[in-house]
Amino acid sequence: MASTSRQQPSWAEPHSGSPSKLSLYNSLVRAKTPFRPVDPEGKSVTWYSCGPTVYDDAHLGHARNYTSNDILRRIMNDYFGFDVQFVQNITDIDDKIILRGRQAHLLSNFQSEHAQITDDVLATTSKAFDAYIKKNLPLLNPGLKPEDFKKESAEKYAAVLKGKSVDGTGPPGDKEAKIKMHLKTAGNAVTALLSPSRSSNEDIAKFWEGAEDVLLPYLDSLHGTSISSSDHGIFTALTKKYEDRFNADMEALNVLPPNVVTRVSEYVPQIVAFTERIVSNGFAYQAGDGVYFDIAAFEKVKNNHYARLEPWEPDEHRLTGRRDFSLWKTSKPGEPAWDSPWGPGRPGWHIECSVMASEALGSQIDIHSGGIDLCFPHHxxxxxxxxxxxxxxxxxxxxxxxxxxxxxxxxxxxxxxxxKNFTTIREALARGDWTSRSLRIIFLLGGWHDGIEITDDMKKAGSSFESYVTNFFLRIKDLKIHPNTTSTGTEDAKIKAALESAKSKVHEALADSFDTPAAIRAIRGLIEDWNTADKAGLSDDVSRDLGVFVTRILRIFGLDGKADPNDGGIGWSGIDIPEVSKEFVYAASRLRDEVRQRAIAKDDLSEETLNSVISKDKPSKQQDAAAEDLLRLSQQKSEAKDFLELSDRLRDVHLWKAGVYLEDRTNAPAMVRPVDAELRAEREQKEAIARKKAEAKQQREREEAEKKAKLAAQAKISPKDMFKTEEYSAWDDDGVPTKDKEGADVLKSKAKKLRKEWEKQKKLHDEHLKGVGSS
Structure with missing residues (x-):
């Protein structure tokens, strides 16, 4: 990365507006530069963000891009106070969408013509499988039978399946990832073709699911050119579906919607006009298959530079002669088309964003954002x-x-x-792998400009931070229920200083190109200062000031849904118990606290005392049940431990089932908190450990019982009979063998050993007989 002190070329100087304390890492100069909006008053900010290409569900990589955009946008709006006009596009025309839309249309027609899986369907699918193998898996034999696919693919692509390169000499790359994808696709088709049952609706659905990815390109190769270029609905049907799903995913991730959404299909006339002007300006020309941007003509003009974001890229393109890029494409058969001065055609890829951004925001825009892979060639x-x-x-x-x-x-x-190596956003959220908050925390910990690799350690760090903050919020909010009435205020100055220091650190971090990892560290450090403070010397107002500040910053980061960062609130969603439960739960907690304290101190737990304690709160059905249990124990003159066990049952069973947990604290009332994922995980871990201990104990007891049973059975055998087996042919009067089965004398050493065993058995048998006699 270049030093922030490097001199900027003239074309990279931002428009000089009012000064700002904010600096941004600007890809144009690969350095941090002071942020000065175009707006002379320095208040309004124009921002264009490259949106999704909607032909499939958004995955976690998209979540990274759009959530990080959202974090930066929120900081600009809610922390620095800019009025951000945020425009984001929807790409609903491009090569992939045209292909996917056309393929989906053809497959839908094919399916509607074949309600059942007929021989014709199987024959077409087999041909599609052959074509797919030939194109994408060349190491396999042409005409490979589906039943031989598994064996041959395992042999021919053994190295790839073992996680190596195709030749087995190096690590895998994108090539190997594509091979794995093709193997999976072909394998799914094989499963569909070899399925023995195709009669039920479920069977038919499974067949189409397995065969789909080989049928799509095959049907397109047969009928793709027959699609009418004027039937744009074939393509927008696909994009509308996935745009709706994308918007739902963004809402689930708590990503704010754009102020303005632009769609390529709605801007085609503007794209034509935009292209015409570039041609008339002398920077584009018409060729046989459309209109191309003339890079050489552009760079001949003073202060024009091509590939400014990645200036090292053009050399390769000069060598290959592929420098100029398409602004307008002549539509081929089977592609949508619109009228233009150059004949029926469609927009090129890059022109769409230029036109939509310029139409929405004008000739000079403050910020343009997108994924790092869009630097070249798109941006x-x-x-x-x-x-x-x-x-x-x-x-x-x-x-x-x-x-x-x-x-x-x-x-x-x-x-x-x-x-196809992605996990979709909706899959990840539905499975519980992530929540919108936990995923956003990971992105905050990693920063917006750097790449992030999700590892187990990073997930643990994110989970740790979330738990740390949750516990802090719970304790701050608990001050409203259990205020510190004996505070001396001796810690106030220290914690106030820690708060001011944290505010300064957070500001410096956010002004330093949105350095959210540093801001998160400052927040965690502040909470640690509070956790280690002497609470007896800390006033509640100072504690609440910390809670309000931490809440505000984390809400600005988008970690608490639609909550207002500036409403003076404390906490985030998920830490409050249901409102309808509060009256009973807090009453039950107070009752339990006093009973526990008396039981621990071996204090008075008489029926009269308990009635006095119970009467302090308004009775309820649930509280009456708890009171009856307490009074029953009192009437039975139960010991203190029985009252403690009853208290634990209220905490661990009754309230737990209601989604509430009482966290017992030393020299303080129990803290009421909802049962969350962390508490459930802790309980499951404890229960798993307890189960293992119980299972180990049961195993030991079984083995001991088996050992005793075996010994008891052994004891019943008379020592005179214990050696009466085919292994021997003669015995003395005690039953000790004297000759083996061949009639040879037993060796003296063995005879000595046998006598010892006999004596041991005699002692065991005699004890058995005594026991029988005594019974």
């Missing part, structure tokens, strides 16, 4: 064509700050739709 091409549109003289500054979110990887592998 570099956006810059060039937009600056060619807005100026013929060169050097126009279209975007002042580019913010690029780092990749998310799991086990070292970047998630990719094309590789």
């Amino acid at each position: 570099d091409n956006e810059l060039a064509q937009s600056e060619a549109y807005w100026s013929t003289e060169g050097g126009h500054q279209w975007i002042n700050y580019f913010l690029h979110m780092g990749h998310l990887s799991i086990a070292g592998s970047k998630m990719s739709k094309s590789l």
